Amino acid sequence: MEKLYGNAVVGQSGGPTAAINATLSGVIRGALSGVEKGIIGKVYGMRNGIEGLTEERLVDLGKIFTSEQHFTDLEHTPAAALGSCRKKLPNPKENPVAFEYIVDIFKKYDIRYFFYIGGNDSMDTVMKLSEYVASIDYEMRIIGVPKTIDNDLTGTDHTPGFGSAAKYIATSVKEIICDCAVYTTKAVTITEIMGRDAGWLTASAGLTRLSGGVGPDYIYLPERDFDMNSFFSDIRTALKAHPNVVIAVSEGIRFADGKYVSENGKVDAFGHKQLSGTGTVLAEALREEVGCKTRAVEFNTSQRCAAHIASKTDIKESVAIGKKAVEFALKGITGHVMIFVRSKVGYKITISSVPAESVANAVKKVPDEFIVPSGNNVTDKCLEYLRPLIEGEVKYRHEAGLPVHFKI
């Protein structure tokens, strides 16, 4: 294959994570080595994803990243240093105008390499954009690099960003189990964890079993219908064994009729129903039915941005997948999404890629073998899968006792 000369652009999209900047760092590292090789000219960053691209809000990253410290600081900075967006592109066959406009910008800036770091909806952008440029014979290399704390992307063993969120959740749940154990009064603490359709993050609360032997009494995932009477019965059983019951519930648990345990009627930009207060709903119900003290703890935003307790494995892998994306693009791969492949034995990750259409818009749920038959906890096999993803602690710089964050 002939070398493709031109500039590169990288963007971030969707919800922030503690590791999406590590992937950005990997892409910039990779692209700047493409500059050294004389294949890539400039490395642009698009502000706020394709939203900023269409407004030509581009930054010359080669001018900003001039020392190793810049990269390592970025790798320990949460959220999305280039900014993000929640734009979903239309179908190029039905509505090509948006794509014509984007390609005009590609041409104006001589962009031949496009790297997009994001979740499900961002991989849809990668798929549509690569289909479109192929249809008009504009030669480009378009690669998606996954990130999502939700771990719900198909094709990959796990997603960059998930391990750090899982480590934050498991650490916090472990601390809360400690906290709850101090009083002798009967009480139920409900930790509410992110995850609309897939229970990966909630499942990770169970990791506390591998460190000290104590886990939440029950873990309720959206992969199973939630039944209020079984729930009451679970709690009664647990309270007989010890006074301080701690459970983990996914914000996305639903009843058998499909209704979310907590629905507030609002929808986000993608038409997804907005959820909140599942823990509060259950706490209220328990108080009335079982009559014990209850408390709902919602971990909220910190789940996706607690870089101070990021998983070293996650950060290392997130940098590596970003670098590899550039390698793959330079080799001629396009329209693909980067993936992690786990070794059959032990934990060894190799990085590969699959066509974007095989990944976009699909959701990977927690499989049956990871959930106990009664549906109210995770299996040891699930914990075996999760454990390596949260291993290792990152070392980051401090200023005035707080983590140093890098600003682009």
Added chain:
Amino acid sequence: MEKLYGNAVVGQSGGPTAAINATLSGVIRGALSGVEKGIIGKVYGMRNGIEGLTEERLVDLGKIFTSEQHFTDLEHTPAAALGSCRKKLPNPKENPVAFEYIVDIFKKYDIRYFFYIGGNDSMDTVMKLSEYVASIDYEMRIIGVPKTIDNDLTGTDHTPGFGSAAKYIATSVKEIICDCAVYTTKAVTITEIMGRDAGWLTASAGLTRLSGGVGPDYIYLPERDFDMNSFFSDIRTALKAHPNVVIAVSEGIRFADGKYVSENGKVDAFGHKQLSGTGTVLAEALREEVGCKTRAVEFNTSQRCAAHIASKTDIKESVAIGKKAVEFALKGITGHVMIFVRSKVGYKITISSVPAESVANAVKKVPDEFIVPSGNNVTDKCLEYLRPLIEGEVKYRHEAGLPVHFKI
């Protein structure tokens, strides 16, 4: 003064913190060196504070703590390893029965040294108990060691446990500011922070200004009356400057008429009004009045148990004050509460003590010079006071990617 021979007992009371076990470790370290000196016989731990003492639920700590690793693991374990209680003793003059009962247990176990680690209400216990034993001429040394994430104890420069909670809050607020900056849509994020009567924890959100220069746009403390119209006006001003507004509010803010911004009508065991949802109330009000996207983030329980991001300064000082408490008791001091005294210049802490009655049942509020005249932020002088308290990072052991906790 003659040496007082006998056994020692230590207990923990009130809400857990990330540092109360560090103080427990300090007391045990100190008391075991009293054992070595042949003054103290046994070192007992009371389960669940005086509640467990009256039930004779005592553990022989000398048998449990047999290696340095036990102490260091305990120092990095959140909550209260001995368990806690929320028992308040009656007035000994009006109701001496409870005291007679406790002294019978002291006599039975030959207890001459009593160390109680707790907050405001626990110092009340220290005061009453030492008054009572003096009144019946039973020779004992009774010392209170403060702990509270709230930092609202008088007499001491700051309280053990506060620095770690402040570090958790400032770190999380800094990460959330990062997270909020990724989108271009106007939005207000309200972080709700613990603190019923004193705004120390909420003030610590401002520490982010010292690390990267960006702090919450506004900080509302319970020391100032909250006015909804001024609040709306603040937010409108901030939204003109940038799209992503982040504010910090104390759960305990009240209107000028004394009504909490959020009151749910419930009271805890001490008769304190239970608060929750201040952030949610403000988010709803803003959405209606200003019409922007809003989000409330309640840090909740993690504020008092996030040992994984404890302040090294706090943990070191918490151990030291526990050790010093035993030294003081062995020297003959009784009825006192241990305190930190800060050097006039720089940050150097010496440990001293004051009579319990000067500390018990009083609340130290954030002083006027720490709050800006408009009442909606903290001054640089406040940050100067707070900064050294969150300095330094603790190193703790890990197992399966999670912090190791010590169990008694």
